[in-house]
Every structure is written in structure tokens, then in C-alpha cells.
Amino acid sequence: MVSKTQLDLNVKIMKEQIREAEGKLGVLIPGLGAVATTLIAGVEAIRKGLAQPIGSLTQLGNIRLGKRTENRYPKIKDFVPLADLNDIVFGGWDIYKDNVYEAAMNAKVVEASMLSSIKSELEKIIPMKAVFDKTYVKNLEGTNVKNGKTKLDLADAVMEDIRIFQSKNNCTRMVMVWCGSTEKYIEPTAVHQSIQSFEEGLRKNDPTISPSMIYAYAAIKMGIPYANGAPNLTCDIPALIELSKETGTPIGGKDFKTGQTLMKTIVAPGLQARALGVNGWFSTNILGNRDGLVLDDPDNFKTKEVSKLSVLEQILQPEKNPELYGDLYHKVRINYYPPHGDNKESWDNIDIFGWMGYHMQIKINFLCRDSILAAPIVLDLALFMDLAKRANMSGIQEWLSFYFKSPQTTEGLPPVHDIFKQLMKLQNTLRHIMGEDLITHLGLDYYQDMVESL
Numbered sequence: 001m002v003s004k005t006q007l008d009l010n011v012k013i014m015k016e017q018i019r020e021a022e023g024k025l026g027v028l029i030p031g032l033g034a035v036a037t038t039l040i041a042g043v044e045a046i047r048k049g050l051a052q053p054i055g056s057l058t059q060l061g062n063i064r065l066g067k068r069t070e071n072r073y074p075k076i077k078d079f080v081p082l083a084d085l086n087d088i089v090f091g092g093w094d095i096y097k098d099n100v101y102e103a104a105m106n107a108k109v110v111e112a113s114m115l116s117s118i119k120s121e122l123e124k125i126i127p128m129k130a131v132f133d134k135t136y137v138k139n140l141e142g143t144n145v146k147n148g149k150t151k152l153d154l155a156d157a158v159m160e161d162i163r164i165f166q167s168k169n170n171c172t173r174m175v176m177v178w179c180g181s182t183e184k185y186i187e188p189t190a191v192h193q194s195i196q197s198f199e200e201g202l203r204k205n206d207p208t209i210s211p212s213m214i215y216a217y218a219a220i221k222m223g224i225p226y227a228n229g230a231p232n233l234t235c236d237i238p239a240l241i242e243l244s245k246e247t248g249t250p251i252g253g254k255d256f257k258t259g260q261t262l263m264k265t266i267v268a269p270g271l272q273a274r275a276l277g278v279n280g281w282f283s284t285n286i287l288g289n290r291d292g293l294v295l296d297d298p299d300n301f302k303t304k305e306v307s308k309l310s311v312l313e314q315i316l317q318p319e320k321n322p323e324l325y326g327d328l329y330h331k332v333r334i335n336y337y338p339p340h341g342d343n344k345e346s347w348d349n350i351d352i353f354g355w356m357g358y359h360m361q362i363k364i365n366f367l368c369r370d371s372i373l374a375a376p377i378v379l380d381l382a383l384f385m386d387l388a389k390r391a392n393m394s395g396i397q398e399w400l401s402f403y404f405k406s407p408q409t410t411e412g413l414p415p416v417h418d419i420f421k422q423l424m425k426l427q428n429t430l431r432h433i434m435g436e437d438l439i440t441h442l443g444l445d446y447y448q449d450m451v452e453s454l
């Protein structure tokens, strides 16, 4: 436990030590598919004044500072020193050779007319050769793939790509956000337990070291912040957590919180707050993009299912509230349905009960656009991860749980899924590093005559 005085001292030191966001920020993305190309197209369009950064907390969110009576609500980007969108340079890897314009056209998320107005910028971004292993993503067949005798050679090749990218684009800093396909479900093994065993595993081509772990290792080894947007096991293994502390690197994951889970973490805290019972939550989805195709394989679906299921249990806590949630039945289904493309449709049937046990139902039919919801999350994560690095924060960045379906936490610490608590944590972390008072929302002093204690 850190004492209050120590905390105050840390705050002072933190604020003074945050380095300015000077120069170019390289945003490196393994997986230039629907999410990544929608992000890049959006940032290019925003730079040209053709679009607004809707859904991005770093660009459009405000933060209250001080007492309500002070009326201080700056934009987050005016409060903390974040990289400017004009200073971002994108790069990435993919198993297909398509440049970002072609990949965005294929993804069919952003309209062709919009893409044509930023075509020259998008065409310049050509994917580097990927680290790929078909046993992790059975439904894809790639040609733009690296060869290496060992997994360590592949990690070295990724590091070399990064160095070349950095010098070519004159970047002062870099971050990496995994937007690649969801890999098959695996559990941690002995090789994942320490950096020594992991590096040995890289040399010996251990089959439980996945491609995403190789990218993560390369980034973290170089001190480049790493965020995992997919649900697969990557930087949430002891070896890479240890490495992140050694190299002073912020890490975080996993699985961008978009569509259905976003709704779940908005609605469930409300029901729980009113002590309403829930005995059934059936969630089904149809989607037709490449992500849907990958998730059509049972091994890859299992990775997603585990990530999606954890949310409700943690918010409702059946073991603490058996009268309300002891019989909770939670089911999640994802079906691949090509005609819908990236426009995922989800249905939730929620069986709830109220006073004296009377039964009610809530139905949610969300016709969402998956990548439109995910793109601003990638942007915010890149900017906040870069801030964390400049503020000398390293290891798991739990304050960024807000963006993830399955937030990574220190071992033994349960994650927080309630989106309102996550937001409070994120905002208080920003206040903390900038030396502002934390906000508890107590506010008794506004309306209560305080009696001096004797």
C-alpha cells in the first residue's frame, strides 16, 4: 500500500516528468483489415476536414476538473499532452499484399466516394510481410508472409521492420495495436511463465508461441507500448508482463469493447444499481466480414466466447447476490452471415424480475457497424498508450479497461467491467497524472450544513 504523502509526491513527480508529445508518433498495426483501415481512413479524412472524430474520447470527450461550481470542463486533448492527429504516421503488417486503399475498398465499411478523396494517402501504406501461422487462424490463407528458421528470427525480423519504419518516417515514438484476426483459443503453458522460458521457446519454435505473441515480444522488447484488440492470449502472459516492466513499457488488452458487449456493460450496471434480478441473458449476433469468417471456426470462436462471457458475471456478481443473480443463464452465439458484411446485427433477450419476483423482458436489437465503433477505440488506445509511456508508466494499464471486453489486470485482481466505473477510473487517472484533485462525486459540502466536530 502506498501512503497518501507518497501518492501526493508521486503525482507531483509524474506531472513534472511527462515528456511533451514532440515529433511524429508511429502507429504500428499488425492486421490491416476492416478495423485498421477504417481507423486510418477516418484519421486521413479528419485531417482533411472531411469527417469528425465521433466516438473518440481523446478527441471529443470532456473532463470535469475541480468543484462543480468552478465550471472547468476542458476537452481531454486540451488537458493532457496527447499527440496531434497530424503527427501520426501509420504502418502495419498483413498476410495479404493489398495496400490500405485496396483493403478499405474490400472491407466496404467506408464509402468508396470518401475513400477516393483520400486515395493517395491510403495507397502509400503498404503492409509489411506478416508473421503468420495457419494453425492459429485456419480459415485464412496468406501470401505476404515472413520466412524464418526460428520464431526468434521472426521476432528479430519484426524488430528490423520497426527500426526501418521509424527511421524512414522520422518517428520520435511508436505504439503498436494488434488489429489482426482472432487466433485460436490456447491456455498459458510453462513456456509463457518467464521471459527466460519464452525466449528459449522462441529459439526452439515452441508451438504455443503464437504470431501475436511474436509481434508483442518485438514491441515490448523495444520499449514500444502494446495493446491487444483481439481476445487471444498475447501480452497477458507472465513472460511478457515481466518484459514490459523490465523495458518500462505500457501494455494492455484485450478485445475491443464494441457492439453487443458495449451495450451489456451499459445496461447491466443499471439493472444491478436498481437491485433488479436477472435470470437469463441470451445474446446472438450475425456478421459477415472477415472477422466473422475467422470466428466461424470453433477454436477461434472459443477465444471470443470466453472474452464475451466474463462480463456479466463480474458486473452482477451472482455469488454476492444469489437472490437476484443466482440463477443467471448467459449464452452468447456468433453466426457468420456474409450478406451483412461489417454491419453486425445483434439481439439480446434479457429476462429480468422485479418486486415480489414479477417477470419482465428487455429486447435489444442493435444494428451496429462494427468497425465504425472499433476505429476510435484504436485511436484512443494509441494516444493514451503513448501518453502513458511519456508519463513513465509501465506494465498493465488497467485505467484503459474502458476500451476492452476482457480487461487485463494484475494477477489475482478481478477486472472491472462496468463502463461507468471504468470511465471514472480513466478520468481519475488523467487527473492524477496531471496533479488535479480526484473526483468522488460526494458533494455533501454543496448542500449540507457541515457541523464542526467537537
Ligand SMILES: NC(=O)c1ccc[n+]([C@@H]2O[C@H](COP(=O)([O-])OP(=O)(O)OC[C@H]3O[C@@H](n4cnc5c(N)ncnc54)[C@H](O)[C@@H]3O)[C@@H](O)[C@H]2O)c1
Pocket: 030, 031, 032, 033, 034, 035, 036, 093, 094, 095, 096, 107, 130, 131, 132, 133, 137, 140, 178, 179, 180, 181, 182, 183, 211, 212, 229, 230, 231, 255, 256, 257, 258, 259, 289, 290, 291, 370, 371, 373, 374
Ligand atoms: N470490429 C470490431 O468491432 C471488433 C471488436 C472487438 C475485437 N475485434 C477484433 O479485432 C480484430 C480485427 O477485426 P477486423 O474486423 O478488422 O478483422 P479483419 O478480418 O477485417 O482484419 C484482420 C486482418 O488481420 C490480418 N491478419 C491475420 N493474421 C495476421 C498476422 N498474423 N499478422 C498480420 N496480419 C494478420 C488478416 O489478413 C486481416 O486482414 C479481430 O481479431 C477482431 O476479433 C474487432
